[in-house]
Amino acid sequence: MTSTADKILDVAQSLIVAGGYNAFSYADISDAIGIRKASIHHHFPTKAELVAALVDRYRQQVEAGLKSLQAQSANPADQVQSYLNFWQTCIRDASLPFCVCAMLAGEMQMLPDDVASRVRAHFHSLAKWLASVLQAGAEQHVFRLDQGPEDEAQVLMASVHGAMLSARAFGDPELFAAIVNAQIAKLLVQGR
Amino acid sequence: MTSTADKILDVAQSLIVAGGYNAFSYADISDAIGIRKASIHHHFPTKAELVAALVDRYRQQVEAGLKSLQAQSANPADQVQSYLNFWQTCIRDASLPFCVCAMLAGEMQMLPDDVASRVRAHFHSLAKWLASVLQAGAEQHVFRLDQGPEDEAQVLMASVHGAMLSARAFGDPELFAAIVNAQIAKLLVQGR
DNA sequence: GGGTAACTACCTACTAGTAGGAAGATGACA
DNA sequence: TGTCATCTTCCTACTAGTAGGTAGTTACCC
Numbered sequence: 001m002t003s004t005a006d007k008i009l010d011v012a013q014s015l016i017v018a019g020g021y022n023a024f025s026y027a028d029i030s031d032a033i034g035i036r037k038a039s040i041h042h043h044f045p046t047k048a049e050l051v052a053a054l055v056d057r058y059r060q061q062v063e064a065g066l067k068s069l070q071a072q073s074a075n076p077a078d079q080v081q082s083y084l085n086f087w088q089t090c091i092r093d094a095s096l097p098f099c100v101c102a103m104l105a106g107e108m109q110m111l112p113d114d115v116a117s118r119v120r121a122h123f124h125s126l127a128k129w130l131a132s133v134l135q136a137g138a139e140q141h142v143f144r145l146d147q148g149p150e151d152e153a154q155v156l157m158a159s160v161h162g163a164m165l166s167a168r169a170f171g172d173p174e175l176f177a178a179i180v181n182a183q184i185a186k187l188l189v190q191g192r
Numbered sequence: 193m194t195s196t197a198d199k200i201l202d203v204a205q206s207l208i209v210a211g212g213y214n215a216f217s218y219a220d221i222s223d224a225i226g227i228r229k230a231s232i233h234h235h236f237p238t239k240a241e242l243v244a245a246l247v248d249r250y251r252q253q254v255e256a257g258l259k260s261l262q263a264q265s266a267n268p269a270d271q272v273q274s275y276l277n278f279w280q281t282c283i284r285d286a287s288l289p290f291c292v293c294a295m296l297a298g299e300m301q302m303l304p305d306d307v308a309s310r311v312r313a314h315f316h317s318l319a320k321w322l323a324s325v326l327q328a329g330a331e332q333h334v335f336r337l338d339q340g341p342e343d344e345a346q347v348l349m350a351s352v353h354g355a356m357l358s359a360r361a362f363g364d365p366e367l368f369a370a371i372v373n374a375q376i377a378k379l380l381v382q383g384r
Numbered sequence: 385g386g387g388t389a390a391c392t393a394c395c396t397a398c399t400a401g402t403a404g405g406a407a408g409a410t411g412a413c414a
Numbered sequence: 415t416g417t418c419a420t421c422t423t424c425c426t427a428c429t430a431g432t433a434g435g436t437a438g439t440t441a442c443c444c
Contacts (some may be wrong), residue, residue, distance in 0.1 A: 004389080019302035022214035025433060037391050041435065055278070103363035106290070106298050110211035114375050123361040147374050158354030158371045165353050166346060169297035169315040171327050179350045196423080217399065231424050233401065 005043045007033050009054050017098045019113070021051060021107050048112035051104075055118040058100050059125065076123050077188065080156075084180045086115030088159065091173045098168065101160045129152050134187070143187045149156070152187070159183040194227030197235045199225050201246050209290045213243060213299050213307070229354040240304035245295075250292050251317065258321050269380065272322070272348075276372050279352065283365045290360065294353045319345050326379070336381045344379070351375040 004012070011032045015024035026047070044050035069082045080121045090096040101122040108116055131153035137143035145152045163179035194202075203224045207216035218229045218239070236242035261274045282288040293314040300308055323345035329335035337344045355371035 008194045019214065019299050020212055023299065023302050026435085027432070036391060036435085038392080038436080042389065045435085046435065050382065101361075102357060103298055105357050106295055107211050107215065108363075109361045110215050120361055122356065122361070147378055151370060151374055154358060154371050155351065155368065155374050158351055158352065158358050159347065161357050162350030162352065164355030165294060165297050165357075166315065167351050169293070169312055171300075171312070173348065179346050180344060182343055183348050185338055218401085228404080228425060230426080234423065239400065279394075281404085350397085 004033075004039075007049070007059055008035075008040055008043055012050060012054055013058070013100055014096075015144075016051070016054070016100055016102055017096060021111060030088065039175065048114055052112075052114045052118055055104070055115060055122065059118065061120045063125060066126075070133075074165055075135045075142065076140060078141045079086045079133050080137070080184065083186065084160070086087065086165070088177045088180075091164065091167055091176045094173070097173075098164050099161065102164060105161075123157075127157055130156055137187075141189060145187070156183060156187075195226065196225075199218060199229075199314075200232055200235055201249055204242060204246055205292055205315070206288075207252065208243070208246070208292055209288060209295055212295055224226060227336055243305045244304075244310055247296070247314065248291065248308060251310065251314045254314065255317060258318075267334065268306045268325045268333045268339075271325050272329070272376065276352070276369075276376065279356070279372075281366045283359055284363070289352065289365075294356060295351075300380070311332050311344060315349075319349055322348055329379075335379045337379070348375060348379075 008029055011029045012024060014163050015028055018024075026040050029035075029040055030037045040050075044053060065086070066083065072082065073079055089098075091098075101119045104111060104115065104119045105123065108119065110113070111119065127150070131149040134143055134145060134152050134156070135149035138145045138149065160180055163176045163183075165174040166179060167173055200335075204216060207220055210309070211218075220233050221232055221378045222229045223228075232242075236245060248319045257278070258275070261271050264274065265271055272313070279291075284291075286315055293311045296303060296307065297315065298384045299312065319342070325338060325342035326335055326344050326348070328338050330341065352372055355368045358371060359365055359368040
């Protein structure tokens with residue numbers, strides 16, 4: 001039993017993931033969940049507010065997910081691998097074939113300010129998480145970093161988003177795994 | 193003295209780079225170059241045809257550019273670096289802050305088939321070029337590849353596109369250079 | 385009765401695309 | 415050389431459909 005507001009965000013999320021901010025309309029959501037357009041405006045007065053709320057929810061889910069990954073294993077290599085496996089699964093079964101914020105980041109210049117700042121915040125928090133895990137891994141000698149953990153985190157994050165793009169461009173979900181696993185191999189000490 | 197058709201494609205390109213396929217209209221182009229909407233339809237009957245022509249032109253320019261890079265230097269490391277420098281400059285001066293095809297790749301699922309196939313073709317040709325340069329570099333011992341040249345090419349290409357995304361998300365053009373240069377460092381033999 | 389969530393009905397602005405015409409350039413031919 | 419037909423380019427004026435958003439109403443629930 002999910003609330004209507006959540007259903008609206010669910011549909012909006014899958015539509016944004018498919019085509020971005022400008023590729024969905026209130027009418028699309030209306031059709032998808034069997035509710036009138038005006039009713040969506042009741043929950044989210046403007047499109048900008050809807051997407052801002054969506055990004056807030058997404059960020060919250062991501063941060064909770066990352067935290068739970070750290071709870072499941074103390075090994076930084078496992079933590080990073082679990083993060084990548086999450087996306088591998090999402091892309092393979094097409095349940096969430098792209099990161100909402102990566103999608104929106106491409107449209108940054110045309111996004112309402114309230115949305116853009118939230119997207120930027122997600123990038124910051126993800127980079128921070130990756131940096132902390134990489135640093136812990138370096139201290140435990142499971143990772144060998146060529147650069148500082150913040151820089152390596154940026155490289156890894158870019159690889160993940162770029163791999164999503166490539167998987168989509170080539171229409172090959174497995175390409176994502178191939179790219180990110182090759183990238184991880186460059187960080188693992190036993191890979192040298 | 194550029195033709196009207198070229199001016200239309202120029203404007204369309206910068207609009208697509210800014211926000212993607214759905215973020216521009218014939219009216220936008222009309223306003224930008226001082227020509228009526230109907231006149232644009234005369235040159236490009238439908239939006240799908242316009243963007244398909246645009247991607248064709250883009251691909252042609254890219255392939256010519258890559259070929260000229262190989263003519264300028266026989267050193268594979270220089271060739272890759274020149275390619276990255278090109279984007280560094282484009283992103284720094286905001287003249288072309290994103291790859292047209294990378295932008296469109298994100299919207300793949302919603303693109304007209306004629307456009308999508310052309311975007312895919314660009315990804316194929318870029319991956320092929322990078323793979324050939326990486327392979328030549330491995331043979332000349334300027335690169336050390338952990339994987340086959342095709343796989344390493346995919347990793348590098350993903351890094352480039354992901355770096356564009358990050359630079360945009362953080363609003364920091366220098367981030368692109370930081371990411372791709374760190375990635376290149378992992379391939380150079382003297383970096384080990 | 386007040387709040388919430390849904391509805392019908394509507395608005396204005398904009399979307400891609402079309403019909404048909406005016407202006408100028410080009411080339412053929414007597 | 416004059417003129418006629420054709421082609422290209424751009425125009426005005428229009429269409430049907432969709433965009434995000436609003437006003438006011440009904441129904442239910444605490």
